[in-house]
Amino acid sequence: MAGKPTLAVIGATGAVGAVMLQILSQHKDIWGDIRLVSSPRPAGRKLVVRGEVCEVIPLSEEALTGVDVALFLVPAEVSARWAPIAAAKGAVVVDSSAAFRLDADVPLVVPEVNPHAARIRPRGIVASPHDTTLALIPAIGALHAEFGLRELVVASYQAASGAGREAVSALRDQLSLVAGTELGTGPGDVRRAVGDRAEPFPAPLALNVVPWSGTLQDGGWSSEELGLRDETRKILGLPRLRVAATFVRVPVVTTHSLAVHARFENEVTVERAHEILATSPGVVLYDDPAAGDFPTPADVVGTDPTWVGRVRRSPDDPCALDLFVCGDNLRKGAALNSAQIAEAIAAELPF
Amino acid sequence: MAGKPTLAVIGATGAVGAVMLQILSQHKDIWGDIRLVSSPRPAGRKLVVRGEVCEVIPLSEEALTGVDVALFLVPAEVSARWAPIAAAKGAVVVDSSAAFRLDADVPLVVPEVNPHAARIRPRGIVASPHDTTLALIPAIGALHAEFGLRELVVASYQAASGAGREAVSALRDQLSLVAGTELGTGPGDVRRAVGDRAEPFPAPLALNVVPWSGTLQDGGWSSEELGLRDETRKILGLPRLRVAATFVRVPVVTTHSLAVHARFENEVTVERAHEILATSPGVVLYDDPAAGDFPTPADVVGTDPTWVGRVRRSPDDPCALDLFVCGDNLRKGAALNSAQIAEAIAAELPF
Ligand SMILES: NC(=O)c1ccc[n+]([C@@H]2O[C@H](COP(=O)([O-])OP(=O)(O)OC[C@H]3O[C@@H](n4cnc5c(N)ncnc54)[C@H](OP(=O)(O)O)[C@@H]3O)[C@@H](O)[C@H]2O)c1
Ligand SMILES: NC(=O)c1ccc[n+]([C@@H]2O[C@H](COP(=O)([O-])OP(=O)(O)OC[C@H]3O[C@@H](n4cnc5c(N)ncnc54)[C@H](OP(=O)(O)O)[C@@H]3O)[C@@H](O)[C@H]2O)c1
Numbered sequence: 001m002a003g004k005p006t007l008a009v010i011g012a013t014g015a016v017g018a019v020m021l022q023i024l025s026q027h028k029d030i031w032g033d034i035r036l037v038s039s040p041r042p043a044g045r046k047l048v049v050r051g052e053v054c055e056v057i058p059l060s061e062e063a064l065t066g067v068d069v070a071l072f073l074v075p076a077e078v079s080a081r082w083a084p085i086a087a088a089k090g091a092v093v094v095d096s097s098a099a100f101r102l103d104a105d106v107p108l109v110v111p112e113v114n115p116h117a118a119r120i121r122p123r124g125i126v127a128s129p130h131d132t133t134l135a136l137i138p139a140i141g142a143l144h145a146e147f148g149l150r151e152l153v154v155a156s157y158q159a160a161s162g163a164g165r166e167a168v169s170a171l172r173d174q175l176s177l178v179a180g181t182e183l184g185t186g187p188g189d190v191r192r193a194v195g196d197r198a199e200p201f202p203a204p205l206a207l208n209v210v211p212w213s214g215t216l217q218d219g220g221w222s223s224e225e226l227g228l229r230d231e232t233r234k235i236l237g238l239p240r241l242r243v244a245a246t247f248v249r250v251p252v253v254t255t256h257s258l259a260v261h262a263r264f265e266n267e268v269t270v271e272r273a274h275e276i277l278a279t280s281p282g283v284v285l286y287d288d289p290a291a292g293d294f295p296t297p298a299d300v301v302g303t304d305p306t307w308v309g310r311v312r313r314s315p316d317d318p319c320a321l322d323l324f325v326c327g328d329n330l331r332k333g334a335a336l337n338s339a340q341i342a343e344a345i346a347a348e349l350p351f
Numbered sequence: 352m353a354g355k356p357t358l359a360v361i362g363a364t365g366a367v368g369a370v371m372l373q374i375l376s377q378h379k380d381i382w383g384d385i386r387l388v389s390s391p392r393p394a395g396r397k398l399v400v401r402g403e404v405c406e407v408i409p410l411s412e413e414a415l416t417g418v419d420v421a422l423f424l425v426p427a428e429v430s431a432r433w434a435p436i437a438a439a440k441g442a443v444v445v446d447s448s449a450a451f452r453l454d455a456d457v458p459l460v461v462p463e464v465n466p467h468a469a470r471i472r473p474r475g476i477v478a479s480p481h482d483t484t485l486a487l488i489p490a491i492g493a494l495h496a497e498f499g500l501r502e503l504v505v506a507s508y509q510a511a512s513g514a515g516r517e518a519v520s521a522l523r524d525q526l527s528l529v530a531g532t533e534l535g536t537g538p539g540d541v542r543r544a545v546g547d548r549a550e551p552f553p554a555p556l557a558l559n560v561v562p563w564s565g566t567l568q569d570g571g572w573s574s575e576e577l578g579l580r581d582e583t584r585k586i587l588g589l590p591r592l593r594v595a596a597t598f599v600r601v602p603v604v605t606t607h608s609l610a611v612h613a614r615f616e617n618e619v620t621v622e623r624a625h626e627i628l629a630t631s632p633g634v635v636l637y638d639d640p641a642a643g644d645f646p647t648p649a650d651v652v653g654t655d656p657t658w659v660g661r662v663r664r665s666p667d668d669p670c671a672l673d674l675f676v677c678g679d680n681l682r683k684g685a686a687l688n689s690a691q692i693a694e695a696i697a698a699e700l701p702f
Contacts, residue, residue, distance in 0.1 A: 151667075155506030155610035157560045157599065172531075175558075179530030180523075184604030190649040207526075208649040209508045209601055209608055211661050211675040216640050220621065220663040229666065242667035246610035246675055248508065250560055251602050253535030257560055259506035259597035261612070270571065289567050298541040298559040310562050312571040315580065316502075316593035324562040324597055 004032035005346050006066060008091070010082070011073030012036035012047055012056055015165040016096060019335040020073060021049045027339065030346050037063050039078075067091040068349060069342050073334070087124030092349075094126050094341045096334050098223075101127045101231055108234050110134065111340045112282040113141035118341055119348075126341055130224065131162050131333030132247070133231040135256045138306045138332070139325050142280035143273060144236055148265030150319075151242040154228060157250045157257035158213060159297060162329045163200055168253055173197050174206035175251070183207060201249060210249040222247060255297035256329045263320040270311055273321055277308050282332065287311050295326040304331055355383035356697050357417060359442070361433070362424030363387035363398055363407055366516040367447060370686040371424060372400045378690065381697055388414050390429075418442040419700060420693050424685070438475030443700075445477050445692045447685050449574075452478045452582055459585050461485065462691045463633040464492035469692055470699075477692055481575065482513050482684030483598070484582040486607045489657045489683070490676050493631035494624060495587055499616030501670075502593040505579060508601045508608035509564060510648060513680045514551055519604055524548050525557035526602070534558060552600060561600040573598055606648035607680045614671040621662055624672055628659050633683065638662050646677040655682055 009024075011017045017038075024034065029050060036047055040058035047054055057063050059082060064070060070086040072079045076097040083093045083100065100106040100123070107117035108127045118126050129137065140149065160171040174194050183189050184207040194204040203210045214224035229243035250257075277285040286295050287309040295307035306327040314320035327333055360375075362368045368389075375385060380401060387398055391409035398405055408414050410433060415421060421437040423430045427448040434444045434451065451457040451474070458468035459478045469477050480488065491500065511522040525545050534540050535558040545555040554561045565575030580594035601608075628636040637646050638660040646658035657678040665671035678684055 153504040153612045155597075157508070157601070175526065175530045179526045184649065185652060187653040188650055189652075202643050203647045204649055207603055208647050209603060210647055211608070211610070211645050212640060212643075219666070220638070220640060220661065221666070222640070226666070240667075242665070244612050244663075244665045244667070244671065244673050246506075246612075246661060246673055248608070248610065248675070250508070252558055252560060257562070257599070259562070259599065259610075261504040261595050261597075287571070289563060289571060289573070292553050292563075294562050296554045296559050296561055298535065298555055299539055301536060301540075302538040310571065310597060314593070314595040315570070315572070315577070316591075316595070320595065322595050322597055324599070 003351060004030060005068035005349050005351055006033045007031045007342070008035040008037055008064065008067040008070045009073065010037040010059055010070060013038040013045060014073055015161050015168065016073040016330055016334040019330040020071065020339065021047060023335050023339045025050050027343065030343060035063060035067065061085065064089050064091060069094065069346055071338050071342055072096060083125055092121070092124055092126070092345050094128060094338045096128045096338050098130065098227065100125050101129060102234065108231060109341050110137045110141070110235055110337065111344060112138050114235055115344060118344060128334065128338045128341060129231045129235065130227050131329035132156055132158065132224065132228055132256055132258065134333045134337055135258055135306055135325055135327030136232065136260065137235055138280065138282040139277060139308045140260065140262060141236060142276050142283060143262065143321065146272065146276050147268050149236065149238060149241060149262060150265055151263040152232065153261040154245040155259045156245065156247045158247060159250070159252040159254050159256055159329055160205060161254040162256060163213070167200050170197060170200060171205050171251060171253065174204055178206045205249060205251050208251065211246060213247050213249055252297045254328060254330055255301040255326055256333060257297055257324065257326045260323050260325060261320060263317065265319070267318045268313055268321050270313055273311050282306060283308060294324060297326055300326040301328055303328060304336055306332060354702060355381060356419035356700050356702055357384045358382045358693070359386040359388055359415065359418040359421045360424065361388040361410060361421060364389040364396060365424055366512050366519065367424040367681055367685040370681040371422065371690065372398060374686050374690045376401050378694065381694060386414060386418065412436065415440050415442065420445065420697055422689050422693055423447060434476055443475055443477070443696050445479060445689045447479045447689050449481065449578065451476050452480060453585065459582060460692050461488045461492070461586055461688065462695060463489050465586055466695060469695060479685070479689045479692060480582045480586065481578050482680035483507055483509065483575065483579055483607055483609065485684045485688055486609055486657055486676055486678030487583065487611065488586055489631060489633040490628060490659045491611065491613060492587060493627050493634060494613065494672065497623065497627050498619050500587065500589060500592060500613060501616055502614040503583065504612040505596040506610045507596065507598045509598060510601070510603040510605045510607055510680055511556060512605040513607060514564070518551050521548060521551060522556050522602060522604065525555055529557045556600060556602045559602065562597065564598050564600055603648045605679060605681055606652040606677055607684060608648055608675065608677045611674050611676060612671060614668065616670070618669045619664055619672050621664055624662050633657060634659060645675060648677055651677040652679055654679060655687055657683060
C-alpha cells in the first residue's frame, strides 16, 4: 500500500488530548488522516492539529471505521466499552485509561523498558500505564537492569491535571480564592473558604495536600496505590516485587513527583547510579544540590523525559537508593507514551 | 518560696514566638514574670501575652538575669551563643533550634514519649526536636512500644512556616503572583514569574514542590533528612534504627505532613494499630477513607495533636505499616512541645 495509516484520537478535547495534538504536530508526521473524536455532547468543536483546523466528531461505530490506530484518551468506562469495538473493526488500540492495564491479554508498555511487549496483543489492545507509574519506570527500570530491584517505597506528589481538565480549573479557582488572604492558619479556614469548589478533590487542594486519589480497596489502600504496584510488577516482569505507595495530591498544575526508596539485590553506589541514569533513554539526571540542581515540577512541566535528582545511598542500607523523580503527567505520563507506542506500531503496519 | 518562676521567651517576635504567646495565654498560668526578648533590631515593639501588652526587650546578659526558665525560639547560631549564657546564669534552657539536639549532654524531649529524659541535663539545657521529628514521634513512638520499630522510610510534605515568618510572606507573595494566571504549564514559566521572590526557598514554592531543605551533607543528604534519623534514634533510644527520609517543601502555610513506611520486629494489624493510636496521648486517629476522613494540613493547622490516617498494612510485608501523619509545625512541632517541657520543668522547681 502506498498510503499512510489513519489515526483516531478519541478524547481529543481532554487534558491528555490537548497535549496529544501538540505532540502529533511536533513529531515526525507518519499519519494519513487524523480523526479527532470526543463525546457527543458539545457538537461542532474545532481543534488544530498539524497546523490544520479539524472538526471534532462524536464517538460512534462510524467514527471508528477505517481506522488503523486508535488512541483512547477517555475515561476508563468509555475505553472499556469502545476499545473492543475499535479493535473488532481492525484498529490497533492504544489505551491510556486503567480499563485494560492489568488484563493478562493486554500488554502494558513503556517503550524505553519493554517495547517488544507491544507486539503480542491478543485483544488488539495495548495499554499505557498510569501517569505515576510512568514517572517511575524509565528511571527505576534502568536501575533494576543494573542492580536487581527488590522493593519500592514510594510517596507521590501528584499534580491536579492527573485528574483531568476539570481538576485543573478547580485548583485555579481555589488558588484565586486563597491568594491575597491570611488563610491557612486556623483549622478548617481554607475548607470553609473553598466550600464545594474543592471538587473533584475530596478536600481543598490550594494551601493543602490531600492523601487520597482513586477508589477505596481492601485494607485501606487506594486503587491507584495498588495500581502502581501491579503495573510496576507487570512492566518489569517482577511478580513478587514488594511495593508500598502513599499517593498524595499537591497544588501543582502538571507534573507528578515521587520520593522513591528502592532496595536492590546488590550493593549500589551513587556514582554508578548516576552513570546509569545519565545514559538511560527518556531520563535526565539533574542532581547537584550544591548548585541548587534537583528537579521540581515547575521546571520539568512541558518536557518529555523523567527527571531524576537527590540520588542518595541509604545511610543504613548499602543496597538501597533514595531518589526524587519528576515527570510531566500529561506528556510522558500519558500522551507521549501513547504516541510512542502508536508510532512503533504504525512502523510495523503494512503500509 | 512563695513566688512563681520567671520565664523568658527569646524570639517572641518570630513565627514560633507568636504561637508561644498564644499558648502561654491559653495554658494554665504557672508563670510569674514573662519577659519577651528578641534581636536588638527594631526597638520598642510591643506584644500581647496573657491579655497584657508587654514591651519586647533586646537579647542581652541583663535580659537573661534572674530568669528561671528560658525558652529559646531563635536561629540555631543565636541559641548556640546565648543558651549557655542563660544556663550559666541559672536558668533552665529549653531550646527549639538544632544547636543542641544531638549533643550527648543535652536531652532531646517529647513529653508523650520520653518525659523523664528532661530531668538529666548536665548543661542546663533541654532540646526540643525538629518540627518534622515532632510530627512523627507521638504516633511512631506509640507503635514502637507495641511492635518494636526496625526501619522508617519517610517522605515529607513540609509547610513554608517551618522556615520561619519570612518564608510565609514569600509563599503568600508567590501565590498572589500566580493566582488568576495560566502559569504552571510550560517549563520555567513559574520560575520566571516569581524571579527572586522564590527566596528563602531554593526554587519557587507556589504551584511547585521543592525537594530540599537544610544544608548539604555527605552523600547528597540534607542536614534535615539526617536530622530526622539522628533525632528519632536518640528519642526512642534506638541507635541502630534504619531511617531514610526525603524532605520536600510544599505550598502549605503551616502543618507538616509525612508519608511513613514503618517496618517492625513483629507482625502488625491495622486493627491493633488503630487501637494504639486511638488511645495514645497527643495523637488523633482520623482514618476512615470511605467517609473522606484522613488528615490534611488545612484541617489540622491550629490544633495541638498529631493526626494519623491512611493506616495500612503493607501488601507484601506483614511487619510493615504505611501511614500519613499531619502535625502543626508551629504548635506541637515547636511552641507547644517547648511549652510542655518548660511546664514540666517549672513544676519541679523549688517554688
Ligand atoms: N490526566 C493525566 O495525567 C492522565 C495520565 C495518564 C492517563 N490518563 C487517562 O487518560 C484518560 C483521559 O484523561 P484526561 O485527564 O484527558 O481526562 P479529561 O481532561 O477529563 O478528558 C476526558 C476526555 O474524554 C472524553 N469523553 C468523556 N466521556 C466520553 C464519552 N462518553 N465518549 C467519548 N468521549 C468521552 C472527553 O470529551 P468531551 O470534551 O466531549 O467531554 C474528553 O475528551 C483517562 O482514562 C485518564 O485516566 C490521564
Ligand atoms: N518554624 C517552625 O516550624 C519551627 C519548628 C521547630 C523549631 N523551629 C526553630 O525555632 C527557631 C525559631 O524559628 P522561627 O520559625 O520562629 O523563626 P523566625 O520566624 O525567623 O523568627 C526568628 C526569631 O528569632 C529572633 N532573632 C533572630 N536573630 C536574633 C538575634 N541575633 N538575637 C535575638 N533574637 C534573634 C527574631 O527576632 P527579630 O524579630 O528581632 O528579628 C525572631 O523572634 C529556629 O531555631 C527554628 O529552627 C522552628
